[in-house]
Amino acid sequence: MANIEIDAPGTSQLFIGNEAIARGALEAGIGFAAAYPGTPSSEILGSLAQIAKKMNIYAEWSINEKVAMEAAAGASYAGIRSLAAMKQNGINVVSDFLANLVMSGTGKGGLVLVSCDDPSAISSSNEQDTRPIAKWLDIPLVEPGDFQEAKDMTKWLFDLAEELGTLCMLRSVTRIAHARGNVKLGELPNKQQKAYFEQIHDLKNVMPTRYIPIPSPVRHLFLHAKMDKALEKFESSLFNRYIGPDRADLLIITCGSCWLYSQDAIEALKLRDRVGILKLGTLWPLPEKFVMEHLNKSDKVLFVEEIDPFLERSVMELGGSFPPKAIRPTFYGKRSGHINAYGELNPDMVIKAVSTILGLTYKARDADYGKKAEAVAKSNVPERSMTFCAGCPHRATFWSIKNALKLDGHDGVVTGDIGCYSMALGPAGFFQVRTMHCMGAGVGVANGLGKLGQFGFNQPVLAVVGDSTFYHATIPALINGIYNQSNFILIILDNSATAMTGFQPHPGTGMTAMGEPTKVISMEALCRSLGARVEVCDPFDLNNTTAILLEMMAEGGGAKVAIMRRQCELVRAKKEKPPYKVRVDAERCIGEACGCDRLCTRIFLCPGLIWDKKTGKSKVDEVICNGCGVCVDVCPQGAIIKEAA
Template identity: 90%
Template sequence: MANIEIDAPGTSQLFIGNEAIARGALEAGIGFAAAYPGTPSSEILGSLAQIAKKMGIYAEWSINEKVAMEAAAGASYAGVRALAAMKQNGINVVSDFLANLVMSGTGKGGLVLVSCDDPSAISSSNEQDTRPIAKWLDIPLVEPGDFQEAKDMTKWLFDLAEELGTLCMLRSVTRIAHARGNVKLGELPGKQHKAYFDQIHDLKNVMPTKFMPMPSSLRHFFLHMKLDKARDKFELSPFNRYVGPDKPDLLIITCGSCWLYSQDAVKALDLEDKVGILKLGTLWPLPEKFINKHLGKSQKILFVEEIDPFLERSVMEIVANLPSLSPHPTFYGKRSGHINAYGELNPNMVIKAISTVLELTYQPRDVVYGNKAEAVAKSNVPERSMTFCAGCPHRATFWAIRNAIKLDGRDGVVTGDIGCYSMALGPAGFFQVRTMHCMGAGAGVANGLGKLGQFGFDQPVLAVVGDSTFYHATIPALINGIYNQSKFILVILDNSATAMTGFQPHPGTGMTAMGEPTKVISMEALCRSLGARVEVCDPFDLESTTATLLEMMAEGGGAKVAIMRRQCELVRAKKEKPPYKVHVDAEKCIGEACGCDRLCTRIFLCPGLIWDKKTGKSKVDEVICNGCGVCVDVCPQGAIIKEAT
């Protein structure tokens, strides 16, 4: 990660958007930062944690997003500027607290929430848009349009949050969070303020030092006063701007990364003198006067934004209350089908929309050339499906689950969760997982399935969850299963890291975000304290793991726990050499004649095993293979050999 703490005001540094946000928080004088790792937001807290001790701040990976937000609020109550960061799914986790936090108000320390949305769900289970949530909860919301704004907005937002006494929110998206750009640095503040929670001295006026949402009507009134003040600030914000002619043929209204796409599209079409762009950085409450000033510029308005038609709907609400705007302009966007209603956008999509609205003919490249380029790419780039890494213990776990269910013979059901192991919905996990929703939901769904015996349901139920997700959201579902005697097995994939988001520590690793050793919260001790039967397995020992799962399926009683403990291969490989050197004995491998439908390369799907078309046999890719040796137990011919290194 970049050196976000560099004290060189006026110079430019190359930051990803998340680093720019972290730098903005530093320049704002942040003292406390909390987050739960989730792509594309993880680098915000990661950047701050690396330099926390040096800069005299505190940073933590919290158990989940709700606790992160609550902890940050606690710091705010004591006068310390605080930030909580999460991906869009985390906003759902924290929404109950947010609904009350905005009513109670914050302390003397500015409090900022950063949500990084993931259009196209590149690394998420959904592509939820958090802008409507900010509107629903009456949270002042901004969104940067480039990397400089990511830093500057964050810094400015802390001042605003402190002035208003309310939570303020910054929304980013993947292409801002993870792309890079030059950022001009500002000054870093001096010594932090001392934390102190004011006590109540005036019994006739307890509102300023009591943080609670009651009395709700009065608190709601105060909240709307804060929003009115925020709107006044937003009307004059430099983060809102118009670029283009006085009377454009088309007015684009946009925000965030779509501001960059819109500029590229207009430039590519050479329409700078015919198309205007109204870029909004303050999204809720909308700066209505600023918007009204530009609405009459054109009779054609195109909304360019990602995921939901948030600006489109909100601006149309404004126009509906403007009888003086006559005739009303024609609106184009997601509702009209000119902009995709889902997924990420890009300059080509915006070019197509502009061309359609203005009835232009635009061909970005020669059709023949395009077809040739695509053909060359297809012939030279190998097709790759999503799969676990070579040597991943999850592959072995799902192989054992697959075999145990087959041996049991009752068509077991596996419920899933969020993490690397979500790939078990497909061929990487042998299609074992049948449900996947949100963190902790697999165990919750298993609770219901496990209580259907009275309706004739006799299928084994296994709920698969990762170690970080176990601490995050699964413990309540496990308690529910034990308390209500639901019959299922909670399978915890303990690879000793929050692997999918960058190997951040969690309560089971014995390390904090700031690199300090801490007490390990033993998951087996915790589960046993609840009264559950707990078995700890090594997934690389396929025979023993399969037998344990089979025996647990057959056993009666309530919820049980099977912990699959094996360190993530990417972590192990950084510290140790491969335990085995693996190769295929060409004489024993009988290729397609094996009768197993090439189980090694078609079904087991470890990328370390490849098919040699010339010889018609399997072989080991020595560059990719991590030497776990699990494939040795998979080959029915015994053709795969391992030798200790």
């Protein structure tokens, strides 16, 4: 990660969007940052945590997004500027708190929420636009259109949040969060921060200061007043601007990364003289006057934005208040079908939309171009499927789950969750996972399935969660299952890391975000204290793991916990050499013959094993193999040999 704390005002640094946001927070004098990791947001807290000690700020990986936001609010109440960051799913987790927070107001320290959306759900279970929550809950919302803005807006947003006394939100998307660009640095503040929860309570002020959402109608009224004030600021914000002719054939209204795509499209079409772009940085409350001023620049308006038609609908609502004889522009966008209401956009899509509206003959690149380019690029790259790493304990766990369910023969159901192990819905996990929603949902779903005995349901139910997910969202569902005697087995895939998002520590790791040792919250002690039967297995011991799962399924009667404990292979491999040297004895390997049928390279599918078409035998790819030795126990012929490395 870049040095976001570098004290060199006026110089330019190459930052990814998330680092730019973190730098903006630093320049704003942030004292407190909390987050739960989630792509594409993770580097915001990650980069702050790295320099937290040096910069005398506090940064934590919280147990979940709700706690992160609440902790940040606590710091705000004591006068510390604070930030919470999360991906789109986190906004759902935190929404109940947000709905109350907007009513209670924030403290003397400005409070900023950063939400990073993942259009096309490249690293997500779902695709979701979080901008509507700003409209829903009355939260001032901004969205940077480039890396410089990501920094500058964040800094500015703290001032605004503090002035308004309400939570302000910055929305970013993957292509801002993870792309890299030049950022011109500003000054770093140099003042000592003092935290104090002021409770003004004297003869003149009978009611002490309180952060509570009641009396609700009054608080709601206050909130609207804050939004009016935000609107006033937004109307004159320099983050909103127009480029283009005074009178345009087409006006594009855009924000975020689509601002870049729109500029590219107009450049490519050489339409700078005919098409204007209205770039909005402050999205909600919508700067109505500013927008209205520019709406009459053209009688055709195209909205270019990712995922939901947020600006489109907001501007169209504005259209309802046009004077009766006003000229109404024709609106193009998601409603008209010119822009997709799903997935990421790109300059080609904008080119296509503009060309169609203006009747141009410009041909955007053939839709097949991408596929063709991909094929060319792939021609020199070995094909790799989406799978667990070589030596990943999850592969071993799902092997045992698969075998245990097949041996048990009662058509057991696996409910899944969010993490690397989500891949178990495909070949990586032998197609075992049947449901997947938000974090913790698999255990909730298992709670329901496990109570259907009275309707003749006798399928075993296994809920798989990762260790970080266990702490994040599973504990209430487990307690519910134990209390209500639901019949399921909670399988915790404890690889001692929040692996999918970059090995952030969690309460089971004994390490804080700032690198300090702390108390390990033992998941088995916790589960046992709830009265659940708990078994701890080594997933690499396939026979024992399968036997324990079979036995737990046969036992039935209430929620149980099986912990599959093995460190993430990537974490282990950074610290130690592989435990084994693994090779295939070609004499013993029977390949496709009856009795094997390429079990290791057709079903087990560890990327460390390769199929040699020429010899009709399996081989170990020494570069990829991490020497876990699990395939030795999978091979039916004893043809895979491991020797202590």
